[in-house]
Amino acid sequence: MKKKIVAMLLAGGQGSRLGILTSHMAKPAVPFGGKYRIIDFPLSNCVNSDIDTVGVLTQYRPLALNAYLGTGQHWDLDRNAGGVFVLPPYMTEKDGRWYSGTANAIWQNREFIDQYEAEYVLILSGDHIYKMDYHKMLKFHIENNAAATIAVFRVPLSEAHRFGIMNADEHNNITSFEEKPKNPKSGNASMGIYIFNWKLLRKYMQEDDLDPNSENDFGKNIIPNMLNAGERMMAYPFDGYWKDVGTITSLWEANMDMLGNPPVLDLNDPNWKIYTHNLALPPHYIDKTAKVSDSLITEGSVVRGEVVHSVLFAGTHEDANSSISDSVVFPNTFVGKNCKITKAIIGENAVIGDNCIVGGPLREGETVDNRLTDDITLIGNDVTIPAGTYIPLGAVVNAETLHLYTKEA
């Protein structure tokens, strides 16, 4: 069946800057905001923008992601024609290869897009939190008769060196592109959201595939090549909330952005719901001994202690006399009695024994490897922390590093 536009979601990345959170799952499967996973955002945006055909390109640890996507029913993407498709790399008669770059991932799946005779293809990445109407962007693309349209987000000039920068004239025509420039000319950061005319993109990808020196990447190869060839490329300015959650700090910040009144990131919008795999769990229970403020609490949780300025996912259990503040607690985590958890991200199914301190100040002479975490303490999935353990701020605790913090017997 013919589709005007097909979305391709690049979900292959390991997300190494998220450290142990992605040791068993791809970045898009990482939990976010009390009940979501990162991939819910681009998928829900697609559905809300009337895009019903989405290819999800995976190659790193796809099990959690595949299981999560299922038939796409949670996003209403179980369709007769279209729907959500997981597209892993594959073998052919002659050879087969991993996706060597973002453009190569699309190139290897050109038949998927061809079968829908799509006029346009929307390229998305699986590590951003935002609400965006792609339909408006498509309208902009068509009205401007563009070959490619790239969504841009204005960042302060001082931070522009961290992004791919699209320099554009007053009519939003892109004039040049710089990847992480030392001396940025503008703050138009690429959001990693592209619309291409499919036939044209196909031609550029074919040429790129034959170039042995290419990294087969949209940012590094395809977009510069199109610009050099004089194609009409437009920058589509976006001014809502947008956050790359590719680092521990930004993931923590984005979760905190959902708190406060009004929150920076407001998902309470009946016209733009973020869909997710909802578990059939009973409502959460707040005990007589509990005190909860400025927080998000999800179904299935039981709170007997204090929770301040934190996000608790489904099935979290916090015992009496414990306190959780400025933290993100992933699903099915158990926190014992008399614990104090400060500015931490706690992985799924973790168990924190009684009388533990997580995120306490560094003690004299103590050092931690906090290259990825800064002052956020990170407890991995499925880790059991014995009672009475002291975990200093910035520490990363998983099965391999736990012994560093447990008391010598």
Next chain:
Amino acid sequence: MIQDTFALIYTGDSNPLLRELTLSRSVAAVPFGGRYRCIDFMLSNLVNSGVDNIGMIMQKNYHSLMDHIGSGKEWDLNRKHDGLFILPPFMTKDNAGVFRGDIEAIHSVLTYVRRSSQKYVLFTGSHTIFNTTFDDMFKQHVDTGADITIMYNNDPVFSAEDQNRDLRLIMREDGRVMEMEWNPYRPRTNARSCDVMIMDKKLLEYLIEEAYARGDSDLTRDILQRLCGTLKFYGWRYDGYVARLDSINTYYKHSMEMLNVTYARDLYNHEHPIFTKVKDELPAKYGPKANVTNSMLADGCIIEGSVSDSILFRGVTIAEDAKITNSILLQGVSVGAGAVLDHVILDKDVTIRPGRSLIGYDNFPIVLKKGQTV
């Protein structure tokens, strides 16, 4: 997992003792336990027992129920083979589309019963809430060679003014039912039917055809009670938690029991999940001044004020300085700043304007109907 059994759920029960809660919905669709409808428990019990052919007889006010059940997808009942069959009333030359009682209702769906390929039928009502599987009951039914096995529990509490569909079983030591009391003035036993029975499908067809031909209308009075001495009826005792939605008082009482961890664990048993329609709400959001204790809150709530000893369904909003105690607030209720509520049951989408107060009593909760504004 039980084999070779299909289920027939009768959702035609109406109950005036539930007052405003059943004005626009059948008892089966009454919200319970913070995010569920009454019927979710029975459907989940059946699905968790491995029953995947379920006929649901609709009667009055079934719009709300249909909306909730949909295709049965949430219960995994949207199957190619068997699955969920919604059986609404319809007019034929034999009946006018409105059933006088459950006998007529079952008679009108005998085609579905005949077409079901399973040997046994599990017939249930829709106003009793518990969480179990029917495996042991089924095994007992086969082992005793009973004609009909009826599920019951020992309910020590009796209140004449809350009496509704009260079937008592007087049994021998081996569980054989010797006598039945239907809405007794002074019950002789605590053994009360849970409104679930298993029998051979052929027996159900025979009993219904015969009773219908006689012009009978009530299955309990005209079939069970009448044949108690003739056929072999056995009781199967259930020892877990049972909540019967007999009246607004028992509704209030059982709802509040969900704040007791023993009862809540029994009803929300992790091994037998209760499935329901999902709404993709945000997690519940607590503001900086929120003060909540001993309460159950569903997703989508926004709490700025104080809440204690209460149950809040999905999407309830409580503004600053509002004070809610001992209350049940159904989906979408909105309470304005400074309002005070004690012992109230607010149906869906009720709005309480800022500063208003409503105080009910333990044995007389104030009930507001769907959509009202105070």
